Amino acid sequence: MPAPPAPDPSAPALRAEDVTVRFGGQLVLDRVSLDVPAGTCAALVGESGAGKTTLLRCFNALVVPAEGRVLVGVADVRTLDPVALRRRVGYVPQDGGLLPHWTARRNAGLVPALLGAPRPEADARADAALALVALDPATFGPRYPHQLSGGQRQRVAVARALAAGAGLVLMDEPFGALDAITRADAQAVYADARADRAAAGQPVTALLVTHDLREARRLADQVVVLRAGRVEQAAPFAELVARPATAYVARLLERAALAG
Amino acid sequence: MRAEVRRALAFVVVLAGALAWAAARGAAQPRPRAAAPLGARPVVVASKPFGESYVLAELFAQVLEARGYAVVRRPGLGATQVAYAAVRAGAVDVYPEYTGTVLRAVLADSAPARDARDAFARVARQSRARDGVHWLPPLGFENRFALAVTPATARRLRLRTVSDLARVAPGVRGAFSSDFLGRADGLPGLAAAYGLRLAAARPLAPAVKYAALQSGAADVIDAYTTDGLVARYGLVLLDDDRRFFPPYEAAPLASAAFVRDLPGAALTLTELAGRLDEGTMRALNRRQEVDGEPAAAVAADALRALGLADNRVRATPRPARAGWAGYFWSERGAVARRALRHLALAGGALVAACAFGIPLGIWLAARPRVAAVALGGAGAFQSVPGIALLAALVPLVGVGTLPAFLALVLYGLYPVARGTYAGVRDAGAPAAAAALALGMTPGQVLRQVRLPLAAPAVVGGVRTAAVLGVGTATLAAFVGAGGLGETIASGLALADTRLVLAGALPAAALALAVDGLLALVERAVRPPGV
Numbered sequence: 102m103p104a105p106p107a108p109d110p111s112a113p114a115l116r117a118e119d120v121t122v123r124f125g126g127q128l129v130l131d132r133v134s135l136d137v138p139a140g141t142c143a144a145l146v147g148e149s150g151a152g153k154t155t156l157l158r159c160f161n162a163l164v165v166p167a168e169g170r171v172l173v174g175v176a177d178v179r180t181l182d183p184v185a186l187r188r189r190v191g192y193v194p195q196d197g198g199l200l201p202h203w204t205a206r207r208n209a210g211l212v213p214a215l216l217g218a219p220r221p222e223a224d225a226r227a228d229a230a231l232a233l234v235a236l237d238p239a240t241f242g243p244r245y246p247h248q249l250s251g252g253q254r255q256r257v258a259v260a261r262a263l264a265a266g267a268g269l270v271l272m273d274e275p276f277g278a279l280d281a282i283t284r285a286d287a288q289a290v291y292a293d294a295r296a297d298r299a300a301a302g303q304p305v306t307a308l309l310v311t312h313d314l315r316e317a318r319r320l321a322d323q324v325v326v327l328r329a330g331r332v333e334q335a336a337p338f339a340e341l342v343a344r345p346a347t348a349y350v351a352r353l354l355e356r357a358a359l360a361g
Numbered sequence: 362m363r364a365e366v367r368r369a370l371a372f373v374v375v376l377a378g379a380l381a382w383a384a385a386r387g388a389a390q391p392r393p394r395a396a397a398p399l400g401a402r403p404v405v406v407a408s409k410p411f412g413e414s415y416v417l418a419e420l421f422a423q424v425l426e427a428r429g430y431a432v433v434r435r436p437g438l439g440a441t442q443v444a445y446a447a448v449r450a451g452a453v454d455v456y457p458e459y460t461g462t463v464l465r466a467v468l469a470d471s472a473p474a475r476d477a478r479d480a481f482a483r484v485a486r487q488s489r490a491r492d493g494v495h496w497l498p499p500l501g502f503e504n505r506f507a508l509a510v511t512p513a514t515a516r517r518l519r520l521r522t523v524s525d526l527a528r529v530a531p532g533v534r535g536a537f538s539s540d541f542l543g544r545a546d547g548l549p550g551l552a553a554a555y556g557l558r559l560a561a562a563r564p565l566a567p568a569v570k571y572a573a574l575q576s577g578a579a580d581v582i583d584a585y586t587t588d589g590l591v592a593r594y595g596l597v598l599l600d601d602d603r604r605f606f607p608p609y610e611a612a613p614l615a616s617a618a619f620v621r622d623l624p625g626a627a628l629t630l631t632e633l634a635g636r637l638d639e640g641t642m643r644a645l646n647r648r649q650e651v652d653g654e655p656a657a658a659v660a661a662d663a664l665r666a667l668g669l670a671d672n673r674v675r676a677t678p679r680p681a682r683a684g685w686a687g688y689f690w691s692e693r694g695a696v697a698r699r700a701l702r703h704l705a706l707a708g709g710a711l712v713a714a715c716a717f718g719i720p721l722g723i724w725l726a727a728r729p730r731v732a733a734v735a736l737g738g739a740g741a742f743q744s745v746p747g748i749a750l751l752a753a754l755v756p757l758v759g760v761g762t763l764p765a766f767l768a769l770v771l772y773g774l775y776p777v778a779r780g781t782y783a784g785v786r787d788a789g790a791p792a793a794a795a796a797l798a799l800g801m802t803p804g805q806v807l808r809q810v811r812l813p814l815a816a817p818a819v820v821g822g823v824r825t826a827a828v829l830g831v832g833t834a835t836l837a838a839f840v841g842a843g844g845l846g847e848t849i850a851s852g853l854a855l856a857d858t859r860l861v862l863a864g865a866l867p868a869a870a871l872a873l874a875v876d877g878l879l880a881l882v883e884r885a886v887r888p889p890g891v
Contacts, residue, residue, distance in 0.1 A: 161798055188800030198795020202813055202888035215800050245890030261799070 112268030112306040113174030114139040115160055120169035122155055122330075129155050131330040132169065137323075140268075140304030142295070143335075144311055144321035146353070151327040153310040157271050160308060161190045173269070188215055191262025191270035195277050197254045199246040205231065205257045206242035212265040230264035231257070233294045252283035259291055263298070263305070270307045277312060288319055314338075314357035326350050403431035404619065404626050407456040407760070407841065409444050410437040411854040412650045413504060413587060413642065417457035419660030421613060421630060427670035428629045435760055436656075437850045439839025440540060441466050443752050443760075445614070447841075449492045452759025454619035455630065459504060460484045460496070461607035463614070465546030477503060477608035488614075495620050497613040497627060498634035502587065502642045505609045506541065508551075509584040509596040511574060522602040526581065527555040534561040536570050536579035546607065547583070554605040566853050587642045589650030590856055611637075636667050650855055688859045689866075696848065700867050703844035706837055707830040707875075710766050714773030714826055719819060721774070722781025723807070732782055739775040747772070747836045755840060765834070765842035772833055773826035780822015784815030816886040824879035831872040835864070845871075 115137040122130040130152045137143040145153040158164040159171045162183035171178040178186065191212075199208045210218075210227030218226065228238035234256040246254055255275060262270045275291075276284045295305050311317055317324045318338040326333040326341070326349070334346035345351040404425055408418030415436055422432040435453060438444040445467050447453040460480045464470045468487050474480035477499075485496040510520055518529050526533065541547040542564050551557060559581070565573055571590055573579040584591050586598060613630045620627050645663055648654045664670040689696065725732035747768065754764035785807075793810045801809065812819075838846030845864040852860025 158798075163798060184800050184802055186800075187798060190800075192795065192798040194791065194795050194798070196791045198791045198798075200792045200796065200810055201789060202890050204890070211796070212799055215805075247890060258795075265799070 112139045112304040114172075115143075115269075115306060115308060116170075116172040117156065117159065118170045118172070120156070120159060120166045120171060122152070122159070122164060122166050129330050130159075130166070133327070133330070133332055135325060135332070135335065137306060137308060139306055140299065141322040142307040142309060142320055144309045144317035144324045145327060146311060146314060146317050146324055147327035147333075150329075152330045153327055154273055156327070157273055157308055157310050160271055161187045161192060188212055189265065189267040189269065191265045191267070193255070193258045193262045193270065193272040193275040195274040197246070197258040199254055199257060199261075201246050203245075204242065205236070205244050205246070205249065206238065208246070208257055209260045209264050211261055226264050226266070227260070230260035233263060233297060234260045235290050235293075236260065250283075252279055252287050255279060255287050256290055259287075259294065263294060266303075268298075268303060268305050270305055272307065272309045274310055274312065276316065284316075288316060292320060314354065326353060402622070403433045404623060405433045405435060405452070405454045407435040407438045407444055407447065407453040409441065409456065409458075410439060410839065410850045412589060412656075413585065413646050414457055415656040415851070415854070416645050416649055416659050416663075417500070417611065419656045420633060420663060421455060421457070423657075423660050423664055423672050424632060424669055425626055425629055427664070427672060428626075430623070430626050430629070435841035437838055437847060437854070438760060438841055439748060439751065439836070439850075443755050443839060445492075445494075446752070446756040447760045448494050448614055448616045450756050450759055451616045451618040452755070452761070453616065453841075454623070454626075455497075455613050455615045457500075457611055458496075458614040459609040459611055460499075461505070461546060461609040463488060464607055465550075466544050469545070471545065471550075473604070474607045477610050480608040481610055481612070493617040495615045495617065495627075497615055497630050499610040499612040500633055500637045501635040502611060502637050502639040503609050504585045504587045504611055504639075504642070505601070505606050506547065507584050507586050507598040507601065507606075508581050509574070509588075509591060509598050510581050512595060512597055514580055515597040520597070520599060522600040523551070523555050523557070523605075524602050526599055527557045530557050530559050533559050533580045534563070534578075535559045535581045536563045536565040536573045537583045538566070538570065539564040541583040551605055554603055571856055587639055587646055589643065589646030589648070592643065592647050593651040611642075632669055636669075637663075653857070685859050685862055689863050692863055696845075696863055696867055699843065699845050699848055699864070700871060703831070703834050703837075703846075703868065704871065706762070706765060706842060706844055707769060707827070707834040710769030710834075711773055711823070711827050711830050713766075713770045714777050714830075715823060717770070718774045718777030718822070718826075719781050722778040722819070722822075723785055723812075725778065725782045726785035726811075729786070736775070736779055736782065739778065743772065743775045747833045748839060751836060751840050760841040762842045764840045765837035765844075769830050769833060769837075773830050776825040776829065777819075777822045780825065781815065781819045784818025784822075785811050788814035788818060813888045814891065816888065817883050820879060820883040820886055824876060824883060827875045827879055828872050831868065831875055835868050 115135070117133055117135040119132045119134055120130050121132055133152070133156060135143070135156070145156060147153055155164055159166055160173060160178065162178055162181070173186065206224055206227045209230050210223035213223040213226045214220070228242060231238045231241060236253065236256055241249070241253065249257065259275065276287045279287060295307070298305050309320060322337060323335060324338050324341055325335040328349055334341060334350050341350065342354060345354060406418050406422045406425070408414040418434070418436060422434055425432050438447060438453070438456070441462055444453065444456050445463065448456065464474070464480060464484045468484065468491065470483065470487065474483065481496065481499060488494045488496060508523060508526065514520065520526055537548055542562065548562060563579070570582045571594055574582050575594060584596065584598065591598065615627055645659050648659045649656055661672040664672060725735060750768045750771065751764055754767055758764045758767060789810055792814070793806050796806050796810050797803070834844050835846035835849055837844050838850045845868045848864030849861055852858065852864060
């Protein structure tokens with residue numbers, strides 16, 4: 102069996118420069134700038150409608166900004182073929198988005214298969230990714246999504262994103278639909294997987310949309326607070342707490358503390 | 362949005378163009394333009410779906426064959442509008458028609474006719490001028506509408522004329538053929554002319570009408586004056602004392618192409634002019650409708666008796682006393698042949714409906730706003746009754762397989778497109794969104810995610826279309842396309858329940874079989890894990 106091609110070990114940095122997005126006549130993102138250094142994780146937080154998901158989707162060309170530049174590594178997204186770009190970028194939606202008629206193994210091996218890997222190789226990559234999210238490939242590989250629990254499904258979705266192997270993952274409230282205990286487990290599995298990859302010399306740059314400030318604190322190196330399409334503050338969580346830039350940020354932190 | 366509307370319009374134009382092209386081809390086909398030498402093409406002889414019309418059409422066909430012309434028979438074309446339109450379009454060369462029927466029901470001429478000769482002159486002039494069709498000389502008898510009651514009812518209520526009936530009408534229940542209930546020269550006009558207000562006027566098929574009268578479920582029905590069934594049940598015909606009904610002289614109605622291309626054949630039919638009086642016709646009808654002899658045998662005997670032809674048709678009367686099962690067994694060959702034809706018609710139309718409907722549904726799934734309009738329109742179209750759609754297609758594409766096929770395709774299109782559309786739109790939407798975000802091309806999303814997940818819904822739509830098609834195909838007989846409907850139609854026309862069942866039961870069995878088969882397919886295409 103030929104060895105799988107080594108994934109590009111260099112995790113690209115993500116940058117947004119003065120990005121403006123309009124849907125219809127409505128301003129969704131208003132000159133938003135963002136800087137996610139290679140191998141780090143940034144969390145996008147804010148209320149529904151603040152533009153978190155829209156900003157995330159700029160990085161895999163599902164949304165095309167009206168103005169500004171979006172960079173993956175050094176490349177402007179506009180100059181890239183969207184399909185080729187998406188095959189280099191892992192993606193985890195809130196509902197997991199697993200293909201219900203495919204086994205966990207085939208789901209996890211989706212991107213390698215799209216990139217032309219023969220089935221045994223795609224399966225090997227899938228099994229490695231399943232192991233990374235603490236799912237035994239022999240047990241869980243042949244199962245269909247409806248035979249998995251909600252937490253297991255989300256872990257398969259994370260495995261699918263990591264199996265793309267390009268060191269870049271976009272996650273849109275990946276654990277938002279899980280109960281508290283399952284969520285904590287899934288977060289731990291995800292954090293461990295990222296750490297394992299980094300230790301193996303394959304760091305992962307991640308952008309995470311979440312409602313949950315504690316999840317942001319736990320998983321992200323910096324937290325970006327969005328409000329009505331503008332960045333209120335972008336800073337590590339500790340600095341956010343120590344020096345909230347605006348009254349809105351202070352109120353958001355206060356409410357999160359009250360909630361639990 | 363505007364671009365989508367433009368594309369939808371373009372689609373409609375292309376579809377309409379394709380239909381028009383098919384229509385033009387279909388209409389052009391059976392009519393060679395050049396003046397043909399004698400017998401260069403077969404004569405298309407049709408009839409309407411009732412006993413006397415079958416016998417008269419056989420008389421036309423056999424006298425033509427005896428003079429060396431080839432004949433194509435299209436018995437049982439659905440009612441006056443369809444048959445008349447077919448002759449006008451040239452899809453049928455000749456069929457037996459009645460002067461009063463065309464005057465009132467087609468030409469909407471309600472002026473009273475002085476007598477039969479006056480009515481004939483008027484209808485011949487107007488049909489020729491308006492529609493280019495020719496009335497050949499009348500056959501010699503009239504077949505008027507009449508109201509019929511049992512002798513017991515006539516005695517009890519002292520009924521001799523329609524005026525007598527009007528006097529006691531509020532206590533009398535009627536059962537009439539739907540044709541009679543709807544036509545201006547039927548019950549509406551009659552009621553106005555006599556001030557006739559019946560307690561009830563229920564539409565019933567001929568097969569049921571006579572039975573209803575016998576059982577006392579109805580007191581009065583409509584009948585024809587030469588009706589064989591009137592004799593069979595010994596009914597009393599009420600005299601039309603105010604001369605409401607126009608003269609209904611029977612005559613061959615011929616297309617312009619027939620008279621132009623085959624003048625010798627048209628001349629041959631004039632040999633029948635004035636040769637059939639009312640008594641003769643009633644006797645012939647009786648042999649078919651009461652004794653169960655085939656129309657071909659009755660017509661052959663009549664031509665021999667008239668000295669016009671010496672045909673011999675093996676007479677195998679429908680066994681009068683055999684039960685339904687025995688009858689079905691004796692007819693198994695014909696039933697199987699018609700069932701096969703039925704399946705071929707419905708199956709061919711289903712394949713065509715899928716060929717258009719599945720891509721259409723996929724195309725619409727990406728365009729919800731166009732879909733709302735297109736599927737709404739198609740749904741409304743679906744509610745057009747089959748027989749009305751067929752009647753509308755006859756002037757465009759003639760009679761035979763083509764109009765039936767087109768109608769069945771049009772009926773099948775909606776369930777197929779609707780099932781595909783709903784399936785592709787709804788099945789696995791989150792999975793499709795994720796697959797796109799992970800780098801599947803739209804084509805890959807369609808082929809690997811949406812279609813596999815939508816397959817059961819697509820097959821469900823095909824299944825609905827198939828069952829609908831097998832049912833609707835029974836109407837194909839009314840435009841001369843054959844199938845099990847032919848058996849049903851002649852059973853209804855001859856008031857023979859066994860004949861009706863010999864068509865209807867196999868049709869129902871076919872529908873159930875097709876439904877069951879496609880249910881299995883539906884299960885087989887359900888992807889694992891769903």
